[in-house]
Amino acid sequence: MHPINLALARRLERLARLLELRGDEAYKIRAYLRAAETLESLPEPITHYAEAGTLTQLPGIGPAIARKIREFLETGEIATLKRVQQEVPVTLLELLNLPGLGPSRVRRLWQELGVVDLDSLEAALRAGRVRGLAGFGAKTEARLLAALERYKARPRGHLLAHALDLARMLLPWLRDIPGVQRAQLAGDARRWVPYPARLDLAVAADRSPEDLLPLLLAHPLLEQGRTEGGRLLLWDFDGFPVVVHLTAEAAFGTFWLYLTGSPAHVQALEREAAARGLGLSPEGLHTGEGLRTVAEEEDVYQALGLPWIPPELRQGRDELDLARAGRLDDVLPWEAVQADLHMHSDWSDGAASLREMVQAAWESGLRVVAITDHSPVQKVARGLSVSRLRQQRREIEALRREFEGRIHILHGAEVDILEDGTLDYPDDVLEWLDLVVASPHLHLDQDAETATARLVRAVMHPRVRILGHPRGKMWPRRPGLPVDIRKVAEAAAAHGTALELNANPYRLDLGEEDLAVVREVGAWVSINTDAHSPQDFGYRLFGIALARRARLSARQVVNAWPTEGLLAWVRGEEPTEAPLV
DNA sequence: GCCGTTTTCGGCCCGACTGTTTTCAGTCG
Secondary structure, eight states, X not given: OOHHHHHHXXXXXXXXXXXXXXXXXXXXXHHHHHHHHHHHTOXXXXXXXXXXXXXXXXXXXXXXXXXXXXXXXXXXXXXXXXXXXXXXXXGGGGGGGSTTOOHHHHHHHHHHHOOOSHXXXXXXXXXXXXXXXXXXXXHHHHHHHHHHHHHHTSOOSOOHHHHHHXXXXXXXXXXXXXXXXXXXXXXXXXXXXXXXXXXXXEEEESSOHHHHHXXXXXXXXXXXXXXXXXXXXXEETTOOEEEEEEEOGGGHHHHHHXXXXXXXXXXXXXXXXXXXXXXXXXXXXXXXXXXXXXXXXXXXXXXXXXXXXXXXXXXXXXXXXXXXXXXXXXBOOGXXXXXXXXXXXXXXXXXXXXXXXXXXXXXXXXXXXXXXXXXXXXXXXXXXXXXXXXXXXXXXXXXHHHTTTTOEEEEEEEEEBOTTSOBSSOHHHHHHSXXXXXXXXXXXXXOHHHHHHHHHHHHHSTTEEEEOSTTOOBTTTBOOOOOOHHHHHHHHHHHTOEEXXXXXXXXXXXXXXXXXXXXXXXXXXXXXXXXXXXXXXXXHHHHHHHHHHTTOBGGGBGGGSOHHHHHHHHTTXXXXXXXOO
């Protein structure tokens, strides 16, 4: 995605949300959101279409939005947005993250009680003022207080995907600035920490922070910034912090290493250095003869008798031992995943045809895919009736012939796990499908005991091969089912069912703590993208990174199995290897 | 606000659930 397209899409999205809070017509809101989606999927920078005079030929962009786009390209601002931002407090947008609060209720809290942010909402709730509003009662008050508590306890930080998108757009730009010799991703995001607090960039340059600041602020994604010591603190349009750390090129290796962390990993390296009579600091290696600067990270590790350790493994756990023993490859290799067993097409709520999805999967390096559209209970997602499911098989058979010898296509379904743990298709249909991914979508407010029993029942169904996004969590809004993962994993291990690591960056479900339990129990894991459009296959990296952080082996991840073994397991045959219990 | 026609304006994804109603609005997926 081009930075200018993203910068503009963000503004249109914010405009839509603010208009929604103001109470403008719903279809106008949708129009802005659709235009933002179009911008995010454009192959060329929007300037290209503006210059060619073809803006209104783009889907969802008519005369009014085209005018705003041209205004933004010429002035860097959208007057309508500025005006609406003065009218509606931007801080209200965060309230929409609370389950139970939609635009209409937030508007009334704001207009009738003067609530503008989380703090004033909490104060109003605790003072009993909310339940005085028409349509709000004691139950709503209690639910909102509970939602507020859960929200405050959510994983802090921002979406990793957001940080990496930003880095992808900023780094090439930084490297082109005169005087900048190197620019690299560092910090939590480089280690694939799911919710980084900020984006850290390591930059080697022979210019001062004060010289660089105005150049960086010219970037369309960066809104404001200042210098602080040897660093530049910057913020993007949504207030996401970007920190540019400056060093000299000769010391880049140690500097980058320290900036990447984790602190526990770096401390382990310092102890390793001390054991060899060396000192390690961001400035370099301290030897008996004085300071030796190190420009490359590999050389730091080499000086300590270690191979380079990939950032996502730098957790201060067992990685130094693994590295010393030459066993870093015991952890699932990045390139080992060649199957994706959960994706959607425009038969249900996907954005692309079956053919486009299979083609994109093939191009992204996959060799086995499963088409898994929704089951009937998912009305909004246009879940497939049994007869449409049977029609879909004919199209899939044609695609199999077309892609013969290149990619193996399974015809599955993402079948809803109903409230009691039964499934949303009858058994004969489940029997007929190549692969059943069973997932919870509804009734995500169950208590731990009910939810655990529900998932265990689904996992034990003889036709279920994969338990999709087991908790049903969605960042930042939905915390997910309070399931006893150990019990679910034990049932899964006993039945040869895999638990999904859903790689969609908004889900990452199972999460890191859950995966540690699953690893210990020895149940199989399936890393899938849940792709709803061709570009979503890129989500795979988030899943693999998380699996690596959890130290899963290729043996435990079904998507990394050789094709024949994987297909045998999908068919429900006895696994060739016993589960790792 | 956009779109596709009926070329001037009506339709735009929909059904269930919940709490708060006393016939429904708001939220969710």
